[in-house]
Amino acid sequence: MVEDVVRTLGFLCLASRLRRIGERLQADTQQVIDEAGVGIQAGQYPFLAAIDRAGPLTIGELAQAVGITQPGATRTIGQLLELGFVDIQPAPDDQRRRLVSLTDKGQELVDHSKATIWPRVAAAVADLCGDLDGPILEQLAAIEDGLAALPLIRRSTVTGPPALSTAQ
Amino acid sequence: MVEDVVRTLGFLCLASRLRRIGERLQADTQQVIDEAGVGIQAGQYPFLAAIDRAGPLTIGELAQAVGITQPGATRTIGQLLELGFVDIQPAPDDQRRRLVSLTDKGQELVDHSKATIWPRVAAAVADLCGDLDGPILEQLAAIEDGLAALPLIRRSTVTGPPALSTAQ
DNA sequence: CCGCTATATATAACATGTTATATAACATTC
DNA sequence: GAATGTTATATAACATGTTATATATAGCGG
Incomplete structure (x- = not known):
């Protein structure tokens, strides 16, 4: 197994690391969206x-x-x-x-998403990193490890009423 | 002035936000690299x-x-x-x-970068977010605000010995 | 009113990531 | 040892960001 240099180099590679995590997280988010059948x-x-x-x-x-x-x-x-x-x-x-x-179609999509997909994504991401605290590099490491351990879509199962409202 | 929805939506848009900050930070890093005249x-x-x-x-x-x-x-x-x-x-x-x-040329570039550019970038990024603490969304907001207030290249001026070694 | 400058959007060219797939070399199995 | 599967890399097609630049409309000074 090869060392993860981007992680090892810390602040020096923070830019690459943020992009990398963002891309991974976005791909995971896409899975949740696709699962909901919204094109x-x-x-x-x-x-x-x-x-x-x-x-x-x-x-x-x-x-x-x-x-x-x-x-x-x-x-x-x-x-x-x-x-x-x-x-x-x-x-x-x-x-x-x-x-x-x-359009009407667009408004319907937004309304539907507000009620179902968005709370699910927000809850899954909050589950991933909502309780984190401390220096940013440590939080990023925890997020990467967390995603590897349990991908976003496995955190998005709605087991009760949505945990979060649409925004803030 | 228009509301920053990605920031407003919090965890829901964390993926976009990480990518966005990563891209901004990487562009800023590129300025520091270019200033050093390394192609x-x-x-x-x-x-x-x-x-x-x-x-x-x-x-x-x-x-x-x-x-x-x-x-x-x-x-x-x-x-x-x-x-x-x-x-x-x-x-x-x-x-x-x-x-x-x-190659020899590649090793020279690395050695030179280790001595000059990398410590400068690491120090600038550390200056930007090294002392941050707390929930990740707040730290990201602080980073975005910090970059807007003083871009990375203006934080990278070497006023004394490099504050950080290459890596850890 | 005409010509100049500024602003809003579109387009082109590029950067850098992805997924899907082709190809060549290795490994295995009968 | 030939057939078959696996692994490492290359390539194609695409996604989505960027910068640079073209074009059309607005606004203004003479």
């Missing part, structure tokens, strides 16, 4: 959630809300448009800005 | 560090050591080969395995 990618959800929370937003506002660059937002919104979850129309006062809103 | 990508360093620590490794071992998939390792090693930092030769006992070792 959507984990990375598309924050866009829908942003519009659900704030009402119609422009491409630029969405990029800001989700924390990626504008071209990335343009692409993801294009996908959601293709899937029929959002609708786009120019802002009445400024033809450059394009307002993205949820 | 290398931040993501390539862990491969060199792994070989430096463990001696020649196969592609598969490198993938494991760095925590990515084998095709990703194949690609990065191809780049490092192109750049002249590593050398590849088939394992004597098993023609399928390809042993990757540091």
Whole structure:
């Protein structure tokens, strides 16, 4: 078995490590989403959630809300448009800005997700790292070990009422 | 100003958030590397560090050591080969395995990096989040705020002897 | 009103991760 | 020792982020 250098090097490789854990966690989250039979990618959800929370937003506002660059937002919104979850129309006062809103189908998806998938994911992630404390490198190690020991989807089984509301 | 939904949604969006912070941090790290005039990508360093620590490794071992998939390792090693930092030769006992070792140029780069760039990066990242403690979501918020307040490169100025050794 | 600058979005090119699969070398079994 | 399965690496196709740049609309100064 080979040493995990990224873990060993600590702060020096924190960037790689955060990305690596994020990718692993996102893949695990995708499993939970797929299990629910919703045809959507984990990375598309924050866009829908942003519009659900704030009402119609422009491409630029969405990029800001989700924390990626504008071209990335343009692409993801294009996908959601293709899937029929959002609708786009120019802002009445400024033809450059394009307002993205949820379609009925999109709103239904959000409402359904709020009631089922999102609480499940949030609870599973909270189960994974909710009680952690201490220096960040130790917490990251615990998260990696925790995921290896019991993947997210095995933590997401709903055994009672959802443990967490949608957000905060 | 638009609400940061990924931050607001907490555990539900932890995966996106880790990736996002990792990407930001890696871009910042790249600035420090570029400032030092070394023609290398931040993501390539862990491969060199792994070989430096463990001696020649196969592609598969490198993938494991760095925590990515084998095709990703194949690609990065191809780049490092192109750049002249590593050398590849088939394992004597098993023609399928390809042993990757540091060239003289690669070893020089590692030695130089160990003495200058790596301590600087590690110190800057430690400055950013070394004293943090508490729940992970709060630490991530502090890291994001910290990066926005003072980017990594402005934390990497060497004002005295390096605060941290390469690794531990 | 015209021309210049600024802003919003789209597009192109690239970086770097993934999964799925092809290929070649090794190992095993009858 | 030939057939079959396994393992190591390469390659293809795709996902999703980035930076750089093009284009269209808005806003402004003369």
